[in-house]
Amino acid sequence: MHLSLLQPIIDRPGPWASVYAEIPHSTEDAAKQRELSADAAARQLAEQGADRATCDAVRATLANARADGEPADLSGRAVFATGGEVVLDAPLSGRPARSFASWSPLPRITPWAEAAADDVRCLVVYVDREGADFALHSDQGALDAGNVEGLDWPIHRTATADWSERHFQTAVENTWEQNAGEIAEAAQRVFESCGAQVMLLAGDPRERRSVHDKLPEPLRTVTYESDHGGRAAGADSTRLDRDITHVRAAFEHDHVTDVLNRFRAGADVGGTDPAYAASGVPALIEAAREHRIDTLILTPGSADAGREVWVGADPDQLAVRGTELQYLGETNPSAARADDALLRSAAATGAEAVVVRDPAEAPAGGLGAILRWSTPTQHQ
Template identity: 25%
Template sequence: MDLSYLRPLFAGDGPWASVYLDATSDERSPGPGIDARWQTLAGHLTSQGADPGTVAAIGEAIRGHPRRPGRHGLAIFASGGRVVLAEPLDTPPAAGLAVWAPLPHAMPLVAQREMATARADRSRDESERAVAEENTRAAVADQNTRAALARFGAGPHAGGLAEVVVSLRDGRVEQVLLVDDPSSTDRLWIGPGDPRLIASEPGALSAAGVRPVEVRADAALLRAVVGTGAGLLLIGPDDLDLPHGIGAILHDDDPPDPA
């Protein structure tokens, strides 16, 4: 999975506004229009403490984003009064989402891009060739998943949140295997700047003279994956029995020491 497009989101410190918006502009569609949907989300950001400049920058980006026919969405990430990334979504979010947090909430974008890749050609062309290409792509993805699961079981690996965090901090992760769970309440702690400043307990960072900041676990993990150059594979909950739905394939044979 290519995550290079996320690098600008982790190049500096936050806080960050992350917005997932139904950008459908068809006037025949029921419910509020795009401006009304944005105003609701803008209110959510403001109530969470977002600064007016950042909220205004997102509003300008939404108004300036090219309209297109059909149902679709938009993911926008902004900080310090500037929009850093605006990505169209093939499918609008089931519900609008606006988050103000120390890290960007990018996992929903990653998950949707992964799903969209498998069905992109078919959505544009229902020909037999497009269907065949989609089936081939799905088969390749399935083979890659099976290969990764086999490597996880046969070689050096980390299982569970604490072990994976230590391995990411030590730069020993080749690929993270993650069950995407938007409802997860898992939390981790990070430090500024270096993506390897990640811990499952705040004391691990405090002992190193780093002020720990509590964040969503998936946000911290994504920052560490992008920053260390590790790979990421989203798997199904039944693919592998993993504590907290996470494991990692490691570069070496040294087992991690949980912290």
Template identity: 30%
Template sequence: MKLDLFHDLAEENGPFASVTFDETRTDPANADRLDARWRDVADRLRDAGAPEEVVASLAEAALEPTGRGGQWGRLLVANADGLLLRHDLPRRPDQDVSWGPVPSLLHAIRALASCLPHVVVRVDHIGADIEVNGGISGSEEELEVQGDHDVLHRFKGGGWSHRRFQERVHDSWEHNAATVAQRLDGIVRHYRPQVIVLMGDERAMTFLEQHVGEETKALIVRSDTGGRAEGTDEEKERLAIEAVLAATRAQAEADLVARFEEQTGRAEAATEGLAPVVEVLQRAQAEELILVEGREHDDQLWVGEGRLQLGTSREDAEMTGAEQPAQVPADAALVWAAVCSRAAVTLVDRAQLNPADGVGAVLRWSDESTPRARVPSVPGHGGT
């Protein structure tokens, strides 16, 4: 998962107050429970050393309604200058409260892991309705694209005039699909979705696929449910979209695991284990940080005030320029280093991958000084 949402935080100075907060309001009569939850969070921030003005800067943002029903969460980050980030999370998160040299973002990332930048296109012979979802950024856009050819309806009959009219209908459908395709190509270039869910009239879908660019075509997954027609079953459509997104996420994770295993097996552009991963993060070599869900989370790392100032020991952190390094949970330090170095983060199940210490990284580049992953020994051969 790309972490663009958090990149602006890397330009700010700590210490940071960060809160992952349950915003669920299933019963308006119980709104006071939200106030009680916030009071508990505020007390924990004060106990951790957060100044009163920092706590106060978070309070209004924490209690502002989401305006949406169901289970929601919210990530809040602030420093001495005030509120830096408020972002709603699409499901109820585990609550997390911290005050320290780096923000604690892992719980929010876990809640956002199901988000995927995608586009839904509902197409017919006239045009299309297009929904753009920006993934973890939470940005959404809806637009309608209409063609400008109006010879759209077939009629019964025969003879030469009938055939000419049918050809004009065919041309109108195709022209309108080309108009939609041009707009969709622009959306793909701008928003960089991971998948396009295409639904609606079969012939209109075929025309659209014929006119989009190769980059767009590679992202399209057809759905036999949904579209622009009246009477469309919205629940079946929603489930169909979720199924496509789940399959896309699973494939992306499988591709990452395969790439990691290939590179570690060749002792090239991947590494594993806490100390080696810290080293490649120090040097901004990591393209993707991999954290195994369910692993032990008791490790501590040392971090400084500057970006990518981290180490497995005080001395190691001081070697990166930290003047007064402090200990923080390893997960928080690793994720923050990924944010500061523009690396992505993927959470995987232990059954998918089990690197040393539950931590791995796929690298942007590798040289002779890069710490190597363990290469499993082969029976009859010497391991490395």
């Protein structure tokens, strides 16, 4: 999963209010329930030492939270606030695994990562021989991502065998090919700009196959085709929705499998060769300080996730012991959870995060990382 959503809270100093709450909106007393939930969260924060302004900001955000324009199953919120201001209000897919309010030196971002792990963003390209429409599908629903129009003449072939007609048919096929190329170029631009992770082509069978073949190789590896739905009004959308759900789930499963395989290969090098994977809090802390984490692996509820580490104001100021931070320029270190500290550091350096829900498949201790580079001393 990409961590760009967390950027507003990565470099900002705390302490932080982190609230995970269910936001009811489909019952008659939804407004009253939101107020009660908001009051409870603000009260919990105040009991933990949060300032009045921050408590009031959180209360107002939760009490006024509405799901207008959002899918009905988006019933949870992750709210992060500091200094009397809500800095990030992120909808969750479904209810939060656990509702709570926390006042801590770092924002409690790991539960957000756990909730967001399955929210694969799929760019659906509705293709015909004249162009394509784009829509980004995620747990937040479908968002219009634009369209592209190609040549509109000649488009249709004839059924005769006359030489002039055959020449015309060749021109038609050339138009199809040219339009397919323009659709492929536009699809690549939209895919890269909207943050999609997987792409699904729907619509005219010949044209979508041609579009698929014209995509650059890296994009083709995460592009699929559906026999359902299309660009025309009234096209079958129910079965296409099922295909979108299947593609999103399959991509997440395959991605986690690939990350774990790379992690194991990077750790199992043997001899004096450097390892390109790390596990255990001390090794991960060292890699995070040196900006070497490429992909952080998290396992909910694991032993190492809640281990106490020490952090400073900057994301790369983290240590196993507080005294170590004095050498990094931090004179007033704070205690924090290892998973939150490592996730903050990963987000700050553009790394990716992957949630592994099966402890049997996870790294020892539940935390691990694939590294951008290593040194001969990394292997243990």
